[in-house]
Amino acid sequence: MSSESVRVITLRRKRKDILLKYRGGECAHCKLSYTGDNGYLLDFHHTNPLEKMFSLETTNLTRAMALLYTEADKCMILCSNCHRTEHYNLHKKKVAQRNTEVTITDKLMDKE
16 A cells, blocks of 8 residues: 555544544444454444535545534444444435325325
8 A cells, every 4th residue: 555545544533533532423323333453344424415515535534624623523423233224214204205205196186
């Protein structure tokens, strides 16, 4: 691995460390704490997807720190399990909403 690659990997890890501590350092649901070496278990989840400019994934952590802080302010920290559960529940909610809309539309069409 080149020294440039090592430098970028180190920078990304350091920035994730900074952002995790900045946002409180624990999963908002199960309270799994960031210990300094388990950052790979914690994700940044955007609470309002419409405000999301970019994800705080590894590849984006080389952006300017001011941008990273702004994006982190739109997120909560979730461990990988809680993050997956959150997205599953959001999906279930959307499906239920669509099913309700279809049912209402069907009832309205039956009245015609």
